[in-house]
Amino acid sequence: MNRSLMFKWVWRFKSDNTSLWARFVKAMHGNDDLLGKSKIGNGLDTSFWEDSWNGDIAFKYLYPCIYALETYKKINVASKMAHENLGISLRRIPKSGVELEKFNDMTNSLVGFQLPSMIDRWFWSLSGLGVFSLASVRKFVDDHLLPKVYSKFCWRKIVPIKVIILAWKIKLDYLPTRFNLSRRGLDIHSILCPICEKHTETSGHTFFACSMASDIVCNIALWWDVNPPHITSFEEWELWMSSLNLSSNHKLLLEGVIYTAWWFIWNFRNKLVFGSTSPSKAVLFDDIVARSFQWCKHRGRFKFNWLDWLKTSYLVTM
Known part of the structure; x- marks a missing residue:
């Protein structure tokens, strides 16, 4: 429960960072970069390569050979998707073999993808609604920390x-x-x-x-x-x-x-x-x-x- 409550404050800090207490924390301890940059976004500020904007693992880990060719590592989704070709910002055209195969795979995965007209936001992936809840955090923590017990323990009253x-x-x-x-x-x-x-x-x-x-x-x-x-x-x-x-x-x-x-x-x-x-x-x-x-x-x-x-x-x- 304590860990869940700590997650609650982190969630508030990330989702409502313009509040008074969030601005006070930033003024005392600096920016929130140490909390990570895993934001679910729609392309306005979200990094094309580094953030989980598509709800999946970051593209730089899925396609490392293509990421190595990128000249603008911090390009956001909106700028990347606005290009006529995803390879325009690369320093050279992908060669045949693994590079070309990965590039085609990345291009095909984005076919039909459209950016919704809304700002980037934080999304809570532990619940289906995408909204933070203490119950979802507590269940996640319990599932990872508590041992697996395959038989129930009977709490008898025969002894203290x-x-x-x-x-x-x-x-x-x-x-x-x-x-x-x-x-x-x-x-x-x-x-x-x-x-x-x-x-x-x-x-x-x-x-x-x-x-x-x-x-x-x-x-x-x-x-x-x-x-x-x-x-x-x-x-x-x-x-x-x-x-x-x-x-x-x-x-x-x-x-x-x-x-x-x-x-x-x-x-x-x-x-x-x-x-x-x-x-x-x-x-x-x-x-x-x-x-x-x-x-x-x-x-x-x-x-x-x-x-x-x-x-x-x-x-x-x-």
Whole structure:
């Protein structure tokens, strides 16, 4: 949205450059040449070679060999089209071969072209009406910056929102793991996992493939009496969850337990990296069981007690 609003000011600056604030900006910072010269025009002031006056790429990039022969590089469309022949302003007649072929192609593309009787104007190409809109800019920015997600993320209320956001970031690989930080150009002393110190720290490794994460998931699988998964990514975890022969409510509970485990794994990692003392792995699984019971029971409004939760979680009465 911020980028879209910035585009809005640029659009106003270019389309209404006679306003008071536009004249003030020019007086303080000079002309607007740094904003580019891509104007949709009708030939009065638009450059024949450099501007996208025809709604296409500039002619000097389409026909570079003909542009090299032009003696007046900044000739506008009106002056060029007023010539009896497009080759009059060239320093010599195009030779046979590629030059002649490109010249004929350019000439044929302008057959029947007529200049409308209106001044040059700025045209917003992101919308069909040619008028600026914040929605068109925001969609354009989102399409180019946001990652492509091919499956929807379910925002469960079984755990706190902070835990759900963590799971969402794991899915999109948005967490500041050492590998992601190094990709952004940060100079870090190591990209190895601080827990096992054997493999590169990525989201897939930290929450699925790391030895500590694998042990926790195996303990959860034994606790819930399901087959232990062999997964290395969020997508594989989703497939494993969908393959379990559990009711929808029990799958929701198990999902809350897994989310809780991820929350404790990430906190354990942060304490290991930034804390003054090393955290203990011995109580990690017990903490996951206790905290998941509190969150799932009270946030999910299920009726089961602590003993049932410890014995056979997938058979608790709800």
